[in-house]
Every structure is written in structure tokens, then in C-alpha cells.
Amino acid sequence: MSRAEPETSPQDDAARAAWLYYVGGMTQDQIAGELGISRQRAQRLVSRAMAEGLIHVRLNHRIAACLDLETALKDRFGLMRCRVVPSLGAGADPVTAIGSAAAAEMERFLRMPDPLVIALGTGRALRGMVDALTPMEAEQHRLVSLIGNIAPDGSASFFDVVMRIADKVRAPHYPMPVPVISPTPEERAAFHALAPVQRVVELARKADVVVVGVGQMSDDAPLLADGFVSRAELDEMQAAGAVGEVAGWVFDSAGNYLDLGTNRRTGGVRVTPGLDRPAVGIAAGASKVLAIIGAMKSRIINSLVTDEATATAILNRP
Amino acid sequence: MSRAEPETSPQDDAARAAWLYYVGGMTQDQIAGELGISRQRAQRLVSRAMAEGLIHVRLNHRIAACLDLETALKDRFGLMRCRVVPSLGAGADPVTAIGSAAAAEMERFLRMPDPLVIALGTGRALRGMVDALTPMEAEQHRLVSLIGNIAPDGSASFFDVVMRIADKVRAPHYPMPVPVISPTPEERAAFHALAPVQRVVELARKADVVVVGVGQMSDDAPLLADGFVSRAELDEMQAAGAVGEVAGWVFDSAGNYLDLGTNRRTGGVRVTPGLDRPAVGIAAGASKVLAIIGAMKSRIINSLVTDEATATAILNRP
DNA sequence: CCATCATGTGAGCAATTACCCATAGTGCGA
DNA sequence: TCGCACTATGGGTAATTGCTCACATGATGG
16 A cells, blocks of 8 residues: 555444444445445445444334333333333344343443442343443443352353443443352352352342343253253253243242252342342243243343333233 | 234334344345335335434444544643544535534433533534434423524524424423524614513523534625625624634634624524533534634633544644 | 325336455464 | 465455336325
8 A cells, every 4th residue: 555544443444434334324335435445345344343333223213012012011010111122023033132122221220320239140132232232431330240150161151241241331340259050059058158259249139220131941941051950950940830040040930939959059149029129131032931921920020121022922921 | 905903103114124124134125024015115114214313323433533633632622522523525514424423422411310401502513413313301401592593584493403302302492582683782682681581591591511513604604604694794704803603603713702793683692601511512514613713712612523524624723 | 076296106227235256465383 | 485374355246225217096176
């Protein structure tokens, strides 16, 4: 290149191209001309900006059908808040659909000027939320994990939801330094006897806001897929009526926590049913319907973000 | 149609199609299949959603070059805040580029929980801001116009910026019930002697936040184009050193208000230089450079939203 | 009752975009 | 220094999209 422009990072270029494309409404050809690059390069920059999440798209319209479902769900389960987004059709992953709505809900809390303690679960739904979250300054809040960050295989896949959010919003965060599920109740107790653990547990207990996914306990249970429960344990809990879990704590169709199986060894903090503070469930998908109903019945969660198909299925249950 | 679905409004359909397209990443063909409509109709729905502003696109990346310009402007003029967005290239209207950034700045204030009085000017830049504004509930704030809403030809084009914002955010608003520019100083005084006018004026004076456009006084002056000053008056003020105006009040290159021409007959409230509260100027374009510099010098505005080209031009002035 | 206008619809086509592939650079280790 | 692997680039091409036109449908008004 003959141009001796000040060096720009490739992400800068991507952002600039995306700006011209989305805000300026220019064609990729025009962008190429403007930036003095080839048409193909312009295309790559735009698509890269999209892939890296530099571009956020938000829909400013409440579709009537979804509003109706929200009202119906609020009435039926006495929810504090409810958000229903359109489904993305049969083939698509229902979790991606609710990501941006969940992010908007989360941002509501993050924008509050008074310091909050926000307790977070894990799961793919929360991951989707993080991806859609707009980076912002929210140093006044504290983010605490409800779930242990010591996985059986040493992976950190669970713990990093809190870390990723904290990273995006520059808030202090408190991982829960215990195994997700201990091999024995005694080991769990030993961890919880430690002062640092107790401090995090106490923080989680007094959280002003709780945001969690809801896992199903059918054969496609996330707990099973992620290796936190064995097939035998799942069978045992299913037989005892387990339909779902929140933050790893298993409950039955009425939303009552069970006193068996992994529930005796789960690290972290269970969400107290009937909190007077917001307890937001982020969940969608046909297999989660019973789990979501259970969690709402006993008010483990008192707010819900879901999609249209799931909302309809929930309301169609007697 | 054989389907007997519950009736949906056309905007609902547009929103749904746009959701599938932008959030779901589906092709318009797939959307057509999903919704049981023709491909063309799907295309129309998506483009309609875009045209009606149902879709908001925002860029989550601060381009380094723009950040540098912001820092430089802040340092040079002692600004409280400064936002520089990439320009959209030579041909494009610089005002559209800054709309979304201005909206983001405005939303910062609107999201504050404590009630604010927000005083607003007019102009194309503010119109662009309104278009990019996300509808929200901000009933706690009061919006007051700095500028009279009685145009010489009876048009309401000036007054409706405040109304449009108020409409979007459901905030009470206070138009300034005086002529934009009265024929004589006496008529102006007569209006300002009225109690209802005094109440609005007082509200505007004590505003916690001021958001205004900045007009140039060169031959393409908005005041001239909109018929608020005559060619002769413009010449007179240019001769006296006028370079710009804020809310209709004309100032010279040092940002000092002039005591002649229309300034003796302008209705509404002039922005006091050197406010300790935010006074945000929204302006971009080569012809506005001197006006913006003047306004910043005397601190008629202490915050700025502009584009890259304008920022560069401002800094290149000695 | 019919003309007229507005609104919406589908078809076809040109413009635009996404993707694939061959090739040229670039850094790294031998 | 020479491969070697890897990434980035531009050309080509198929898919996708935006636009215009002709027509249907229905409301409005003489």
C-alpha cells in the first residue's frame, strides 16, 4: 500500500465498514470505494463485525400475540414480569431467540444506579444472553454465581457465564469456589464450612436480583449432558417426580425441591422459593415446559423470559 | 385464505418478519414459508419494519480514530462529554450519521430515575435523533422547548421535535407558546409578560439538561432556509461577525451573543453560556465548524455529538 | 351504479451479497 | 535459507434481495 495512514486495528476496520453498511445504508461496493479496499474485503469486514457481535439489532415493537401471552402468563402464575418473543420457527434453536430479550431484561437491572447484588445461574440460555448483552459500565453492581465453579473434569464452562458478564460490564464478580456437585454430602459440607465460601454464599443469599436458566429433567437433561449426574441418578430422580432444576437444584412438578439424589451434594446456593425480589427465569424449548411450570408454581422464579412456542405450550397445560 | 388465524395488525406482521430476518438470521424465502406468504410480501414486511423504525441497529465498538478525536475535543474545549461517530463519506448527509449516537446520549438522560427537566432546541439534527430514539417509559422527566412554536407561516415544524420525543417516551412536554421570532421587540416582550409564558420560560431556564442543534450563519443558514430571517438580516448579522446560532440565538466566533438583528426579537430562551449542567450540542457538517467552535468557546454547549469529518475540521482550526 | 383512486399483490429482473476457490503473501521451524 | 503451514486476497458465481411494473381488490365519491 502506498498510503501511510495511521495504523488501524482490523476490528476498527470491521466496525467502520459495519457502520457504513448498517447506519449509512451504503452498499458494500460503495464502502469498498470509500475505504479504498476491494468489494470482497468490504464484505468480509461487514460479516466479521456481525460475527464478533459488534452489531446489535433490536426490535422496537411488541407483537400483539406475544403481549397477549405475557399477560396470560402473568395472570396465571402471578409473575412480576414476563417477556415473550416470537419463535424462530420449527428448526431453529429456541435459545437463540430469547437471548436478546434476556439481555434487555438484564440491562434493565444493570442500568440501575443503586448498587445491586445480582445472582446468576448458568446454562445455554444465559450464554445466549451474555452474547447479546451490550457492553456497559455497571461497576456499582456485584455479580455472584449461584453455582460452583469446580467441574468434575476441571472445565470452566459453567463458571464463565458470570465472568463473561462481569467482563462486559466491568462489574466485580464472585465465583462460587465449590464443586458443582460434590461426590459426597460430607465433601459439600466441608466446602461450605470454609469462611471464603460462606461469604460468597451469604452474598448469593441476599442477592437483590436472581437470573437463572431452567433445566429439564427429561432424558435430554442438561445435567446429564454435561456429566453432572449419572444416568442412574437421573432415573432415580425422575422416578421421584423430578421435572426440572434451577442452578442445579432439582424440583418436582409442583416446584418443590427434592431431598434425594444430587440435591444432597449440589454445591452452590439454591434459589429460595417465593422471593420478594426479582427471580428471572430465562428458558425456552418444548422439553422445558414442565420444568418452567414447576419453577413458577412454587415461585422459585417470579419472572420469565421465553419464546412464543414455549409460552403457548405452558398455557395449554391444564 | 383458508386459515382462520386471529387477526394480526400489519405492523405485527412486519415486526414478526423483521424478527425472523434480523434476529433469526433467516432468508426472506424461509420467512415466507414460515409465515405462509409470498417471498415478495416477506420482503415488503421486512423493509416496512425497517422504514417504520421498528428495527434499531447499534454499533458496539468505539473506533480508535473516533476515540482519539473525542479526547482531543474534550481537552481542547474542556467538554464534559463528547461523542464522535464515523462519517458516512463525502456524499452522505452528515446529520443522519450522528442521529443514533445522539439518541444514545439522550437515552442516558431519559433512563435516569430522578426527574429531570430536559430543554430541547430544534433542527434536523434533533429530528434525526428522535427517529433513532428507542421508545421507552420516561414519565418522570419533563421536556421543555427552548424555541417558540408559533412559526410565521403557522407551520408546526419546529415545535414538533419536543412533541415527537415526548410521544416516544411518554413524558409531559411544554412547548414554548411564543413566536419563534416576533416582528418587533415589543411583541416579544408582550408575549413574555404573559404568566403562562413565564412559567415555561422559567422551566426552561432551570433545565437540568439542555440538548440543542447548532446552526451556521453562513449563506446556507437554517434560519434563512426556514424563513425566520430575511436575507438582509442575515447580511447584517454576518457583517457583525455572526457565525452560528443555538435555539435561534445568534453568536459570533467567540460564542458571544450579538445584540442586534433577530436576537432582539427571538422568542424562547437563550442557553446561558457556562452552565454547570450538561448542555449538549448535536451538530455535524463542514459548514457548521465555526458555529460549533464558537458555541464551545463560550460554553453555550459543554458537550458535543458530531461526526469524524466535522471533529477533524474543528481540530484543524488554529 | 360506475368511475376513480388508493392500497396491496405477485412476477420478473437487475443489483447486491455470500460463498468457493486458486493464488499470493507471511511467519515459523528445520 | 528453504520449505511448510497458515492466513489473507481477489476473481468468479450462485443465491438472495430490492425494485419496478402491471394488475387485482376494495373503498370513495359523483
